[in-house]
Amino acid sequence: MTEKAIRRWIDLANPTRFLALADAMLPWLLGAAVLTVAVGLAMGFAAPEDYQQGITVRIMYIHVPFAWLSMFCYTVMAASSLGTLVWRHPLADVSLKAAAPIGAVFTALALLTGSIWGKPMWGTWWVWDARLTSVFILFLMYLGIIALTRALDDFGRSARAAAILTLVGFINIPIIKFSVDWWNTLHQPASVFRLDGPTIHPSLLWPLMISAVGFTLLFLALHIMAMRAEIWRRRVITMRRLAARRAEGEAA
Numbered sequence: 001m002t003e004k005a006i007r008r009w010i011d012l013a014n015p016t017r018f019l020a021l022a023d024a025m026l027p028w029l030l031g032a033a034v035l036t037v038a039v040g041l042a043m044g045f046a047a048p049e050d051y052q053q054g055i056t057v058r059i060m061y062i063h064v065p066f067a068w069l070s071m072f073c074y075t076v077m078a079a080s081s082l083g084t085l086v087w088r089h090p091l092a093d094v095s096l097k098a099a100a101p102i103g104a105v106f107t108a109l110a111l112l113t114g115s116i117w118g119k120p121m122w123g124t125w126w127v128w129d130a131r132l133t134s135v136f137i138l139f140l141m142y143l144g145i146i147a148l149t150r151a152l153d154d155f156g157r158s159a160r161a162a163a164i165l166t167l168v169g170f171i172n173i174p175i176i177k178f179s180v181d182w183w184n185t186l187h188q189p190a191s192v193f194r195l196d197g198p199t200i201h202p203s204l205l206w207p208l209m210i211s212a213v214g215f216t217l218l219f220l221a222l223h224i225m226a227m228r229a230e231i232w233r234r235r236v237i238t239m240r241r242l243a244a245r246r247a248e249g250e251a252a
Helices: 003-011 015-046 055-085 092-122 130-151 155-169 172-182 202-251
Strands: none
């Protein structure tokens, strides 16, 4: 990490500077996200049907980005956990807590759209194979982390506990990624990120990639908005506690 990057990292440790940066970035980020998602989905619906799956393949343009973001969001949380435990970054815990509900929603949407896609392809809504089961476990982990972050009133204890749980659970991410390679599952193997290149035709691949970029921008915008709300929430709680202590001191 360069000295300039370190300086920027330190600057963002100041919540006030982060809030100012968030206010400046959000309109542009949201606009880019909405535009990119719209273009990707429009291209997806205009793309040709798959020779085997027919029109049902078009659910891929939302299912794959949801599945990608379910893992990407947890990776962001794991990085934030390191920021809490190793570098003591003041906003690391804010990032983790803000990302958890968003990740849970994306994971639930991935499971839902995957079931809808799987019904005509597999003849069933659900099978307990390695990929689906590991993603379902990821969803439960999100719920557990959300519950833990809200169970403790002390910000410091809550941050450390959530960071440790998140890092322990990160082992599930490579399991999800490589489950289709390690075990015999109904879920199709990787077709985009492969050492020998994508196996999807460019007419289907480009709309998918644009849609994935758009939903990733949407996640970043939602994450920054949630972080901003969490910072203000903590400031309000701190002010209320200080006011309560002053009132107790004056009463004494």
